[in-house]
Amino acid sequence: MKITDLKLYKLNVPLKKTFKTAVRSADTAEEVIVIIEGEAGIRGFGEAPSTAVITGDTAESIIALTSGKIRELLLGEEIENLEKLHYLIEASAVNNYSAKAAVEMAVYDLYARYYQIPLYRLLGGYSNQLYTDLTISVNSPQEMKKDALQALSEGYKSLKLKVGKNSQLDLKRIRTIREAVGPEVEIRLDANQGWEAKEAVRIIRKLEAENLGIEFVEQPVKAADIRGLKFVRENVLTPIMADESLFTAGDCITLLEMGACDLLNIKLMKCGGIYNALKINALAEAYGVEVMLGSMLEAKVSVTAAAHLAAAKKNISRVDLDAPELLKNDPVQGGINFSGPKIMISENPGLDIKKVDDLIEL
Template identity: 25%
Template sequence: MKITDIEAFAVNVPLVPFEDGGIGPYVTNHNSLTDMDRILVRVDTDEGISGWGEVRVFLTPEATVSIIEEGIRPLVVGQSPFELEKLRRQVFIEYANADMFFAPVEVACWDIVGKSLEKPIYELLGGWTAPSQTDMKHRGHQDDYADAHEIEVAYCLGILSPEQSRQRAAEVLDQGFSVLKTKAGRDWKEDVARIKAMHDEVDGELEFRLDPNQGWTIDQAIRVGSKLADAGIYLQYMEQPIRVDAHTSLASLKNQTGQPLGPNEDTYIPHNLRRLIDAGAIDVAVLDLTPAGGLAGLRQQAAIAEDAGIPIAHHCAFDLGVRTAAILHAVHGIPGFSLPPDSVYYGWEDDITVDPFDSTNGTLRVPQSPGLGVEVDRSTIEEYRIA
């Protein structure tokens, strides 16, 4: 089997407004989103089997499509989609990191392989691997989890007022979620107030993740973590509280606040995961398959974290059904993912798959059909396609 073509499609899909039960506008320390651009990637083969991948937009939709179709495509056309490790090692562009643009192509290849072998991707990754070494259960209890294909996900919320956050926290708990992640970074005092309001509203029944996207200075981060600890609130983790490549400061922050740290953007930089571990600056690895170059690269990163005894969560980048499916297969089939992945899937007005996921109970079910296990609706792509 050989790859014959790659085509990328840029779409723009709206978010459900907050007042209608959604998350729009989704406010972070650097933007406010009411819709999101995504790129869908189709890889074709000479045996008539096609696979799909998905990635966020980098710079512009046109630039992302161009790099995938004109830059990545010539490097992989004519080669076998089964030889994934060979492909990802030879996709090299001098002075640039091509991993993020290769990732959707790599996922599409996994989709093709799964369809060809009539197996879901998580089985190709090794099958259902939880409990992992970071969450070990006794061998005698394995049968209790034999059909656990439901993956708990963390609810993600933008920066809102303390009162709006309080309201949504109660709703999230009622919907069956146990973890809520909220953005932060515009005003550290307001960030503390919002977490306190939500914690009080749910009487401590939700765990919280706080993500300022590098928005705090080290002194602000210390005050945030310490004030929350003084109030008896211990986060599941603080995600990338300060800028990347400040590993000594991260280690100092961890020691001064007692709040677990979950670097994310730091893990996008090659070899940083190992450096974070060596510096004692990481408690949770918040990984992402896109900067890792796809599922094979993600598996390699997860092995590093698991060997260090560090739990792993998967990052969310406003994923439609294709990348959501890839993430579910990854956290189900790769050892080490013991914390719920982030998701905003419930926030979309529509999806580009024929049968959208059901996220009403705080979980998403891993598809059981071959490959990614989702069918892309081409008419919906055309409806939301960016001209």
């Protein structure tokens, strides 16, 4: 089946509440939606958010590459030639990972629909359900406590706390939330590069001394500071996860060879799509390192693709795929289903996305 068209749309979805991390604040999820069409009217869906402060990708750059070079390369190609399509997308530009991820997930969706199989089964088929954490934005300790208790009332058993803004206040935030939620709830910390290496060690050691039960600390130092990440890992007992330090399979090898982290966070928007994510997960598994599948501020199209990947592979042992639950409304018809923290994967072909409302055609 030949690829006959590639269309682009914008999608802006307001958030329930301002999303705050150590590096940015947002009130709206700004997305680019990709729809690839094949013969007989079959369509595959993809999505990429604008995350300039993390990936360097803006809506404008995603649109420019996708509507130009990538579209030119893919039109007329056979969807069955999945390997060739991946390398055509890779050859379109250096970096530009989010644009590549959006197009590639649409390709995988179209491929799986053509063969009438759910994408997660095509990729491995390990499970058909997942459990996600819920992210608590960095705010005052009392506001974060309120948000954490609300999450518990909705059934969440794992919370990811955004920290990295004022280390002393970070300690108070964490203590306040642990006291409020009790000892059974999993607490994960994400500093989003907000600490220096020695500062991170000091903070994490205090958390350990107070027995606050932190599951792991994600990206405590700057993305480029791999030696600092390694220093933190070697001087605390709490597992350390790499996120912004990990974009490519080459980054993965560097992190694992240096022993710089205990866990890895793969995001499709950082690595350029499913094909490269599979490479990174395979490397991690070979080194005995487990993976978390995460997301940016995304709607349900790309999060559905990430969920299918996570469900397919045993070594992807954790997911942080709560982004659609942070949106004020869900414009995506079909895809994964949420029931509190539980994510159910459809058995229909591909990603099972039927339609996306409120699209602005480009």
